[in-house]
Amino acid sequence: MKYYIIAGEASGDLHGSNLMKALQKQDVNAQFRFWGGDLMQSVSGTLVKHYKERQFMGFAEVIFNLRKILGLIKYCKNDIENFQPDVIIFIDNSGFNLRIAKWAKEQNFKTHYYISPQVWASRASRVEKIKRDIDAMYVILPFEKEFYDKHGYEVNFVGHPLIDAIADRTQINEYEFRAKHALSDKPIIALLPGSRKQEITKMLGVMLSLVNDFKDYQFVIAGAPSQDRAFYDTFIKKANVSFINNETYNLLSVSTAALVTSGTATLETALFKVPQVVCYKANSISYQIAKRIITLKFISLVNLIMDKEVVTELIQNDFNPKRLKKELNNILNKSKREDIFMNYFELEKKLGGKGASEKTASLIFNAIKNNNS
Numbered sequence: 001m002k003y004y005i006i007a008g009e010a011s012g013d014l015h016g017s018n019l020m021k022a023l024q025k026q027d028v029n030a031q032f033r034f035w036g037g038d039l040m041q042s043v044s045g046t047l048v049k050h051y052k053e054r055q056f057m058g059f060a061e062v063i064f065n066l067r068k069i070l071g072l073i074k075y076c077k078n079d080i081e082n083f084q085p086d087v088i089i090f091i092d093n094s095g096f097n098l099r100i101a102k103w104a105k106e107q108n109f110k111t112h113y114y115i116s117p118q119v120w121a122s123r124a125s126r127v128e129k130i131k132r133d134i135d136a137m138y139v140i141l142p143f144e145k146e147f148y149d150k151h152g153y154e155v156n157f158v159g160h161p162l163i164d165a166i167a168d169r170t171q172i173n174e175y176e177f178r179a180k181h182a183l184s185d186k187p188i189i190a191l192l193p194g195s196r197k198q199e200i201t202k203m204l205g206v207m208l209s210l211v212n213d214f215k216d217y218q219f220v221i222a223g224a225p226s227q228d229r230a231f232y233d234t235f236i237k238k239a240n241v242s243f244i245n246n247e248t249y250n251l252l253s254v255s256t257a258a259l260v261t262s263g264t265a266t267l268e269t270a271l272f273k274v275p276q277v278v279c280y281k282a283n284s285i286s287y288q289i290a291k292r293i294i295t296l297k298f299i300s301l302v303n304l305i306m307d308k309e310v311v312t313e314l315i316q317n318d319f320n321p322k323r324l325k326k327e328l329n330n331i332l333n334k335s336k337r338e339d340i341f342m343n344y345f346e347l348e349k350k351l352g353g354k355g356a357s358e359k360t361a362s363l364i365f366n367a368i369k370n371n372n373s
Contacts, residue, residue: 001027001029001030001031001086001368002033002084002085002086003020003023003032003085003086003089004033004034004083004085004087004089005020005034005035005036005089006034006035006089006090006091006093006097006100007035008051008092009092009093010051010195010224010225010226011263011264012036012051013036013038013039013040013051015091015115015161016034016091017039017040017042018161018357019089019361020045021043021357022357022358022360022361022362023364024043025361026362027365032044032045033079033083033085035047036050037052037225037226038050038225049072053072073100076100077100077103080100080104080109085109087110087111087364087368088110089114090112090114091113092117094118097117098126098129098133101113101129101133101134102129104133105134110135110368110371111133111135112136112137112364112367113137113138114364115138115139115140116138116139116140116141116155117130120144120147122296127148131153136156136363136367138155138158138360138363139156139158140161140351141305142157142305142350142351142352143304143307145157156359156360157352158352158355159353159356160267160352160356161357162268162271163271163348163351163352163354163356164354164356164357165249166271166272167354169249177250181242183220186217186218187218187257188217188219188220188251188254188255189217189218189220189256189257189259190220190222190252190255190259190274191204191207191219191222191258192260192265193222193261194261194263194265195225195226195227196226197227199261199281200224200227200232203281204221205235206320206324207219207259207279207324208241209321209324210325210328213325215240217257218240218241218242220242220255221235221236221242222244222248223243223245225245229243229245248268249268249272255272255274256274256275257274257275257276257328257332258274258275258276258277259277259279260276260277261278261279261280264301266278266300266301266311267302270311271344271348273341275311275331275332275336275337277314277327278303278311278312278314279319279324280313280314280315280319281316281319282316298313299313302344305347305351306350310340310343310347312327312330314327
């Protein structure tokens with residue numbers, strides 16, 4: 001069968017690639033056409049647009065790039081019509097995907113959604129559009145099924161694909177890893193400043209301001225695959241700072257603590273059992289808009305899933321060198337670390353175990369096969 005998949009960032013590329021591999025096990029003649037990245041391209045099929053071409057963070061950035069976004073939406077619709085897929089699979093990326101889904105449903109394409117838009121965080125009225133436009137939804141967070149149930153929409157909880165991605169990774173030798181990247185034997189504090197240029201610019205300078213206060217540790221920046229090394233070099237002005245590109249999981253596996261920009265990386269860090277401080281700072285206009293529409297107690301997935309503060313969140317003006325230094329000292333404290341570890345183990349239980357990609361692929365394949373028969 002023919003599958004058209006739309007993912008919009010690095011995490012969507014990762015989960016999309018694993019879903020494609022699982023679909024190939026169900027459907028050996030699967031044909032893929034997709035919006036994604038290098039990982040999806042390495043599996044099979046045709047890459048239409050790379051996610052690097054459409055990374056816009058925050059409300060203000062979307063407004064400033066509206067003409068380009070509308071052009072991409074038009075291009076995507078034309079491409080789908082030409083391909084005539086058996087199913088369109090949307091992965092997260094709600095701003096783009098829900099617009100395509102509305103049109104696709106009107107054109108009688110089958111619409112399946114893997115990794116729900118965060119309608120539980122803001123603008124819950126979007127659930128009605130999802131009910132109208134999406135034939136099947138596959139959710140990865142345990143509280144999402146309960147949320148949709150309350151709105152009269154049956155969804156499938158498949159577990160979190162990060163469990164698989166982390167479990168399936170090749171284990172590394174720490175000594176060899178440190179030698180490969182010229183790291184010392186000091187404990188590592190990982191810096192995960194995000195994947196988009198706008199957020200890295202806002203986050204990394206403040207994170208690096210702590211370097212001279214923690215001379216018994218070494219700071220290592222986790223470079224995102226979407227950015228070039230030269231971009232990061234503009235921030236690295238001090239000794240005791242290293243850079244490792246596109247090896248975030250390997251870095252987390254040997255880290256003592258981490259400073260992490262809010263997003264999927266907070267959950268990844270937790271699954272590697274690394275104590276963390278969650279950081280977030282947006283464009284001031286975007287932040288003021290978000291404050292008025294987001295109804296959550298927390299911004300990090302760790303705290304949202306656990307429904308309590310497991311990790312400290314430093315948001316907007318609270319994200320400053322003084323507070324960050326205090327909270328980093330806190331997570332280097334033995335008793336605090338033990339408390340975090342216990343909560344991390346409980347978090348992993350809540351996420352539902354391995355097999356998210358396989359479960360989702362099986363449900364999609366059988367639904368489309370039965371529809372075509």
